[in-house]
Amino acid sequence: MKLEEEDCSKAMLSIKDALEAVEGTWKLLILYSLCSGPKRFTELAREVTGITDKTLSKELKLLQANKLIKREVYDASPPAVEYTITKHGRSLNKVLFELWSWGRAHRKEVIGK
Amino acid sequence: MKLEEEDCSKAMLSIKDALEAVEGTWKLLILYSLCSGPKRFTELAREVTGITDKTLSKELKLLQANKLIKREVYDASPPAVEYTITKHGRSLNKVLFELWSWGRAHRKEVIGK
């Protein structure tokens, strides 16, 4: 199916859904960090430099709600929770590729180098 | 060039540039409206339902700063100002296509239908 074949307002909805899933300062950074393997809360807090516990907690919930990551609790003490990127999360790569390559062209166009 | 070849933080920058240019409720709606031809301020305000003058004014400035649209003033009275989508603005279509098609898959995955 092509974009133009779907009516405009419905197409907009899909685009908004997609944007919602990746927008903001942190979501992609967290996802990138999880690309190299499952991580625990504290590990993520260390790797994603600058993020606060509060924000990390909130973003992780949103990413879960969107099924981009998976949360698993292991019964241990101190408690252990592991976050893993899902297949659906990995399927974002085409989107990211287009954003990246347009972004580069955009930089050249707007900043002029 | 492939995404993986660029170092991560630089790739992030490009992606953020791209996201900045399209995120929010209004930018894409305005751009869509301008796809069908140049429009004036009041026309846009009418077509983009729900937007306030203030927000429209602000968004138009941002879109101009990113060279996605062009503003032209015609010396007349009452004053006439026309907004046109640029070539660079139109070059967003690949990005939009990927966002749209991932967004549709995402909807199915998350909402489950």
Next chain:
DNA sequence: AATGCTACTTCCCATTTGGATAGTGCTATC
């Protein structure tokens, strides 16, 4: 007995965003 670790949550506060409403300067129309 005291401290530390994990995975968060809660509280407070400052800044940002967004909407509603009204105003502006000029001209053209009734």
Next chain:
DNA sequence: GATAGCACTATCCAAATGGGAAGTAGCATT
């Protein structure tokens, strides 16, 4: 003379967002 159209701008206010710091429960270590 009054009203309307154009392209905005300004003001006020409410709501949302985001950061910093501290708190929590339970077990493990020193």
